[in-house]
Amino acid sequence: MSQNEAGQSTDDREPLKQIFDDAMKLFDTIENGKEATNSDPVQTSIKAAISKFEKATNMVSMLGLFSKNESLEELPTETLQYLLLPALLGTLTLKLCSQHRKEIIDVAEIYFRDFLQRCKDYGVTDVEVPQPSANGEGTISRVQSEQAKIATMVMTREAKIKRYKEQKELKDKLSTLSKAMTSYNVDDETKRQYFTTLLLNYVNEALDELASIEQERPILEYMEKHAGEPKPHTDRPRPPPLKPVIITKDAVQKAVFGLGYPSIPAMTVEEFYDQRVREGIFPGGNSSNIPHTTLQNAETDGDEADKIQKEQLEEEDDPEELARKRNMDEYKDDHRRGWGNRYNRS
Structure with missing residues (x-):
């Protein structure tokens, strides 16, 4: 199959550049959108972008645009952007929500490792592609001495600080180059700087994603291993x-x-x-x-018993009862009804 310089086949199929550009527009919309990633519209866009990037990857393979015998300087400027395909596919794959999570991170890891290895082969970066730990358990780290562990931690920390500074500089440079790329008369040198800077930016992001995958995988494996086990016996629930x-x-x-x-x-x-x-x-x-007998009936019975007792004392002319009544009559004569109410005072 023949091809021209722009990477377009001679048959009536859709050009590679158009497929890639359409996929990049979808990718930018997904990355900069404010809608939730797990929403149906966003998931539909993610799948559509993945399909387009996969189609572009197949066309790149059939056209034979890359070779291990070439260097970055030998690649045409328009071809540099296609080196991003594995990184873009890995980024989108991690956003999928409809499949098993472990399968998602396994596929994304393959994409990121392929991208880093290809960038290293072409001299875009000299970073070593990190190797996965044995079964996610860190077997190598357990046999290291304490001094070796400390040295590894120091080197890792220094590497992270260095990459963080590089990432900030790359973001600033990308922002400037992105504005220049919007010009109609952008020159080839600016395009080449933009694509190279974009590749370096995704190298750092791929390293970060691989580190996150290494931390997530043991958790997923543990959950998958103990998914069918019965839940441990819990204590009796507390009474209300x-x-x-x-x-x-x-x-x-x-x-x-x-x-x-x-x-x-x-x-x-x-x-x-x-x-x-x-x-x-x-x-x-x-x-x-x-x-x-309710409390109300008990109170009524008590009142009736008091009345009966008073009547019996009056009939028997009890001296104490007579003295009590006489004193009450004298009290009433001296203290008229209503005197205690301040509204009746003059």
């Missing part, structure tokens, strides 16, 4: 907190309290006794053993 109980005199007062305080249970004396019998606190028995 106690609630206050208002003992009312009769059913009428219970209705009033029930309406005024619906969250506080109210019951009559009989209902309270029945509840305690059911709980085994009070002795049980038939209904004849349950006291049916």
Whole structure:
């Protein structure tokens, strides 16, 4: 199959550059959008962009645009952007939500490693592609001495600080070059600087994503391993907190309290006794053993007993009762009704 300098096949298929540009527009919309990544419209856009980037990758392979025997300087300027394809596919793959997470990170890892290795082969960067730990358990680190571990931590920290500074400089440079790329008469040198800077920026992002994948994988493997196991036995649930109980005199007062305080249970004396019998606190028995005299009836009986006793004392001419009544009459003569009310004072 023949090809021209722009990477376009001679048949009637869609040009590679147009497919790549359309996919990049979708990619920028996804990256800069404010809608949630797991929403249906965003997921649809992600899948559409992945499909376009995959199509572009297949066309790059068929056209044979890259070779290990070439250097970065030998590649045409327009071809440099296609080195980004694995990194773009890895970034979009991590945003998928409809598949198993472990499968997603496995595919994304392949993309990022392929991208870093290709950039190293072409001399874009000299970073070593990090190798995955054995089964995610850090077998190598366990056999290292304490001094070797400390040295590794120091080197890792210094590398992170260095990459952070480089990342900031690359962002600033990209911002300037992006504005220059919008010009109609942009020259080839500016395009080449822009694509090279974009590649270096994605090198750092790919390293960060691989580090995150290495941390996430053991968690996913552990969850997958223990997914079918029964949950461990938990302690007995705590009993519900106690609630206050208002003992009312009769059913009428219970209705009033029930309406005024619906969250506080109210019951009559009989209902309270029945509840305690059911709980085994009070002795049980038939209904004849349950006291049916409410507090209101008990108060009424007490008043009637006092009246009967007073009447008996009056009939028997009890001296103490007669003296009490005489003193009360004299008190009433000296203290007229209403004197204690301040509204009746002159």
